[in-house]
Amino acid sequence: MRLRLHLLSVAFLAGLVQASAPKPGGAAPGFQLPELTRNASTVTLHDLRGQVVLVDFWASWCPPCRKTLPRIGHLRLLHPALAVLAISVDEDRRKALEFMKVWDTNVVFLHDSKRSAAADYDLGGMPSLYLVDKKGALRFRHDGYTENDVKKIEAEVKLLMEES
């Protein structure tokens, strides 16, 4: 009886333990996603090896995402070599297209309709931003967004761009 109770408790606790989010320093989870504007064309994170990549997960239903996208566009202007992937997690592609119309097109918009990449990165908030270095390692993550994050992200991008 006691043994059974112990086994049950262990099984219950094991169920509560969730897959941990990718931590800075480890390899960035790879993905292959279609472009939002051209559904036939896909982008793979692995293909961008050798470039600093900023990955931004956003959605049309997320009000703070309206603030991050112009900031990211500005970062791209400051660092033309920076690859920026803005990944929409909208179910409905039309909503995402409607939302992105107003933003700068110097950013690559992708669509993660099945939210597989979002699950791999285990987003802690919306929007979530990730910085991947030239070697493909996840270096910085920002779950959620505040205005204070802007300078931090700018400094992090600068640091990664200067690395060989």
Added chain:
Amino acid sequence: MRRTRASAAGRATPAFAMAALLAGLAMACAGCANVKPYAREKLADPIMDPASQASKQAMEQKFHSTREGAMGGPTAVGGGCGCSK
């Protein structure tokens, strides 16, 4: 006879406790769902906000209580005259 009943009740207790524990665990597991931030599209819909239609609800309630005043509306009972008070 008494002893037999008592021992039978004693045996039934662990089984009942086990069933209750399992039912509790099942409810605990199924009752709460942690919705991931990227999967909150439907929860973020303005229609999910109880306050989104507050003014419309207040108007409907006012209309209803005025109309049903004579019969006892949902709030203060009036005279059914249709007056604004």
